[in-house]
Amino acid sequence: MDPKQHEKVAVGVSAVSIAINLALAAFKFLAGFLAHSGAMISDAVHSASDVLATLIVILGVKLAGRAADREHPYGHERLECIAALVLGVILGGTGLGIGLSGIRKIAGAETAVVPGALALVAAVVSIVVKESMFWYTWLAAKRIDSSALKAEAWHHRSDAFSSVGSFAGILGARLGFPVLDSVASVVICLFILKAAWDILRDALSKMTDHACSPELAEEMKESILSQPGVLGLDALNTRLFGDRVYVDVEIQADGDLPLRVTHATAQAVHDVLEKQFPQVKHCMVHVNPAEETAV
Numbered sequence: 001m002d003p004k005q006h007e008k009v010a011v012g013v014s015a016v017s018i019a020i021n022l023a024l025a026a027f028k029f030l031a032g033f034l035a036h037s038g039a040m041i042s043d044a045v046h047s048a049s050d051v052l053a054t055l056i057v058i059l060g061v062k063l064a065g066r067a068a069d070r071e072h073p074y075g076h077e078r079l080e081c082i083a084a085l086v087l088g089v090i091l092g093g094t095g096l097g098i099g100l101s102g103i104r105k106i107a108g109a110e111t112a113v114v115p116g117a118l119a120l121v122a123a124v125v126s127i128v129v130k131e132s133m134f135w136y137t138w139l140a141a142k143r144i145d146s147s148a149l150k151a152e153a154w155h156h157r158s159d160a161f162s163s164v165g166s167f168a169g170i171l172g173a174r175l176g177f178p179v180l181d182s183v184a185s186v187v188i189c190l191f192i193l194k195a196a197w198d199i200l201r202d203a204l205s206k207m208t209d210h211a212c213s214p215e216l217a218e219e220m221k222e223s224i225l226s227q228p229g230v231l232g233l234d235a236l237n238t239r240l241f242g243d244r245v246y247v248d249v250e251i252q253a254d255g256d257l258p259l260r261v262t263h264a265t266a267q268a269v270h271d272v273l274e275k276q277f278p279q280v281k282h283c284m285v286h287v288n289p290a291e292e293t294a295v
Contacts, residue, residue, distance in 0.1 A: 006061070025047035035117070063079040123170060130160035
């Protein structure tokens with residue numbers, strides 16, 4: 001996908017996230033205040049903090065979309081991975097905060113208060129909205145292959161988990177079992193930490209010179225060998241650079257053919273890889289004479 005289109009999609013999704021998070025945070029804060037629910041007020045603060053996370057996504061995507069310059073001849077795509085790393089750390093911190101709060105309540109360091117029914121309604125609304133936002137953001141992230149948006153999607157799901165814990169705790173408190181709030185918080189903490197770890201691992205992998213998946217490499221190999229004039233494939237090396245891929249190829253061609261002909265073959269390989277695989281940022285093709293024609 002064109003970098004400008006990539007940025008447009010990511011920023012558009014992030015703008016929707018900011019608007020919904022602000023509205024949802026205000027609604028949950030009001031519900032928590034009127035229903036005397038500390039869990040719901042905490043959940044509201046959590047949603048409000050998501051606005052900061054979304055701003056990080058927008059900044060990361062915009063910086064990653066900057067054109068290559070003299071100091072960065074290969075572009076700035078890895079800055080989007082840095083945004084994903086920051087979000088992963090924020091998500092992990094959120095999970096730890098929820099878990100520690102649950103442990104403190106289990107230990108009796110915090111006093112549970114029986115909340116009103118409005119807090120239950122707010123929790124259900126939050127679960128539905130945040131899970132919907134997860135899928136909306138996740139599908140957009142898959143479409144443009146954005147690490148930062150994938151991290152943002154999991155941040156939405158962490159909110160949904162948090163609201164599930166709030167719902168369980170509020171319902172348990174109203175039924176006379178306030179400890180359920182604390183137990184649910186600890187369980188949710190583990191889910192959120194797992195999501196944070198997955199985000200951090202993916203972003204760190206893309207920050208290093210890691211090869212693309214074997215499945216993608218096999219598809220590239222088939223495309224290369226299908227080009228007229230390609231008699232074999234000596235090497236196919238791939239390198240992830242942020243969410244984009246650099247490809248180095250060594251093909252075999254008839255060594256007795258004129259340079260213009262073999263160059264056209266190499267150009268065809270170059271063009272098909274960059275056209276068929278949008279994630280390929282640059283492809284370098286080297287031509288070797290086929291063994292039977294080598295001198």
